[in-house]
Amino acid sequence: MNTKVTVSNTYKSKDDLIILSDFDDFGWAASILTDSETTFLKNAAKREVSFVFLARETGSIVVQFLKENGTDSISREDARIAGNEILSHISQYKIKTVTLVNKHPINRSLDFLEGMVLGNYQFLKYFSDKGEKINSLKEIKVDKSAGSRSAIIQLKHVLEATCKARDLINEPHSFLSAEQMSKEIQSVGKTCGFSVKVFDKKKIEALKMGGIIAVNLGSENPPRFNILEYRPKKAKNKKPIVLVGKGIVYDTGGLSLKPTTNSMDFMKSDMGGAATVVGTMMAVALNKLPVHIVALIPSTDNRPGKNAYAPGDVITMYDGSTVEVLNTDAEGRLVLADALHYAKKYKPELVIDFATLTGSAARALDREAMCFMGNADKGIKDKIVKSGHDVYERLVEFPLWREYGDQLKSNIADLKNLGGPNAGMITAGKFLEHFTDYPWLHFDIAGSAYLKTADSYRTKEGTGVGVRLMFDFLKNY
Ligand code: BES
Ligand code: ZN
Ligand code: ZN
Numbered sequence: 022m023n024t025k026v027t028v029s030n031t032y033k034s035k036d037d038l039i040i041l042s043d044f045d046d047f048g049w050a051a052s053i054l055t056d057s058e059t060t061f062l063k064n065a066a067k068r069e070v071s072f073v074f075l076a077r078e079t080g081s082i083v084v085q086f087l088k089e090n091g092t093d094s095i096s097r098e099d100a101r102i103a104g105n106e107i108l109s110h111i112s113q114y115k116i117k118t119v120t121l122v123n124k125h126p127i128n129r130s131l132d133f134l135e136g137m138v139l140g141n142y143q144f145l146k147y148f149s150d151k152g153e154k155i156n157s158l159k160e161i162k163v164d165k166s167a168g169s170r171s172a173i174i175q176l177k178h179v180l181e182a183t184c185k186a187r188d189l190i191n192e193p194h195s196f197l198s199a200e201q202m203s204k205e206i207q208s209v210g211k212t213c214g215f216s217v218k219v220f221d222k223k224k225i226e227a228l229k230m231g232g233i234i235a236v237n238l239g240s241e242n243p244p245r246f247n248i249l250e251y252r253p254k255k256a257k258n259k260k261p262i263v264l265v266g267k268g269i270v271y272d273t274g275g276l277s278l279k280p281t282t283n284s285m286d287f288m289k290s291d292m293g294g295a296a297t298v299v300g301t302m303m304a305v306a307l308n309k310l311p312v313h314i315v316a317l318i319p320s321t322d323n324r325p326g327k328n329a330y331a332p333g334d335v336i337t338m339y340d341g342s343t344v345e346v347l348n349t350d351a352e353g354r355l356v357l358a359d360a361l362h363y364a365k366k367y368k369p370e371l372v373i374d375f376a377t378l379t380g381s382a383a384r385a386l387d388r389e390a391m392c393f394m395g396n397a398d399k400g401i402k403d404k405i406v407k408s409g410h411d412v413y414e415r416l417v418e419f420p421l422w423r424e425y426g427d428q429l430k431s432n433i434a435d436l437k438n439l440g441g442p443n444a445g446m447i448t449a450g451k452f453l454e455h456f457t458d459y460p461w462l463h464f465d466i467a468g469s470a471y472l473k474t475a476d477s478y479r480t481k482e483g484t485g486v487g488v489r490l491m492f493d494f495l496k497n498y
Contacts, residue, residue: 194322239276378465380467
């Protein structure tokens with residue numbers, strides 16, 4: 022994360038301030054502004070400008086007006102968007118440190134802060150001229166009027182985790198092989214306080230994880246199966262919650278090479294589900310939530326090498342089911358299926374998987390929401406949908422009706438890995454369902470894990486979607 026967030030107990034007149042204010046409540050102004058500044062501010066508020074920049078010899082003041090917009094969900098999102106929008110003005114004046122102060126009767130400061138920090142994110146690792154590209158803003162001091170120390174620190178951890186997820190997605194495959202991703206995960210585990218066990222190719226073969234082995238056949242690089250575990254002493258859950266993340270570090274489609282122009286360009290992001298899961302573990306461990314969580318990440322690239330698996334092949338999965346592979350580009354479900362079967366040994370309370378699984382999920386909802394489906398209780402679904410509105414990573418449920426499963430019937434094996442031309446996100450979900458025997462939810466994040474252009478504080482490339490969602494859900498679990 023390239024913005025330092027610190028808690029501040031006092032601010033001085035020489036500090037650059039951002040003050041959040043209502044449009045018609047200026048009781049706070051007398052102690053901070055001059056009379057003429059206050060008059061200027063009131064006139065600006067009448068004209069409904071969104072913010073006012075008051076230049077001073079030392080310590081400029083930005084007054085940001087925030088309006089309530091119908092629902093909490095939308096008002097909070099508007100505060101995040103405003104946080105991102107103020108960044109361009111901050112950098113225009115080359116401001117390095119600002120102090121965020123709340124004077125609004127409804128406190129949206131932490132959402133505003135979230136928009137600022139996430140919008141200020143940059144991935145500059147591969148530029149030679151980093152110095153010229155880097156944003157000026159380095160630190161946000163958060164005044165006590167904006168939130169309690171514990172709330173600020175908790176949010177800071179979640180933002181660090183979201184940025185780590187973005188970093189992982191933004192790393193190109195030339196760096197992030199399956200082996201390298203395991204090293205990255207191990208280092209996150211070490212610094213944040215969760216354990217990481219990694220199965221190598223030999224172990225994966227010994228366990229007969231047929232889905233992972235098949236997808237890896239065309240690759241020069243070995244696969245990995247990562248097991249992350251966070252087990253606090255005072256866990257509220259008796260049986261663990263298991264998270265599963267698709268860790269395809271690059272998806273060419275394999276021998277069924279991706280047919281659509283340019284669609285391979287951003288397939289380094291096909292480990293977006295893994296990034297969500299790593300980020301969630303990081304946020305949970307840093308904040309020491311009292312929940313026992315295991316995360317499983319099957320990982321490989323998918324390539325048309327000389328030994329690659331081919332359309333028409335029949336493979337035997339880790340659970341013993343046979344699968345006729347009719348399209349090697351439907352590889353995500355094969356590696357996830359092995360992980361979902363592995364999850365059974367934990368007798369989990371709930372399993373949640375995240376995957377950039379289908380183009381049809383992206384076509385259905387674009388970047389605005391994730392498709393989800395599964396057999397978990399309505400109570401669980403309602404809670405996660407609410408978290409989705411609160412953090413503005415919204416969810417739309419799709420049905421797993423049995424008729425969709427008919428599309429996966431194979432002539433020669435237990436099932437095939439390809440459904441019909443429509444409702445691809447559901448047939449993919451039906452495929453996964455076959456490998457589950459516990460309360461389960463599946464999130465298809467193909468539309469929102471990676472953006473070609475920025476969407477406000479969701480900067481372009483990896484978004485880290487799902488981390489804020491899962492943290493909110495687990496915090497309230
Ligand atoms: N990784 C892709 C899905 C994807 C598409 C992610 C667009 C992000 C953006 C996945 O492995 C895939 O290729 N799915 C195929 C499945 C099809 C062959 C059944 C798809 O959706 O086209
Ligand atoms: Zn694919
Ligand atoms: Zn894929």
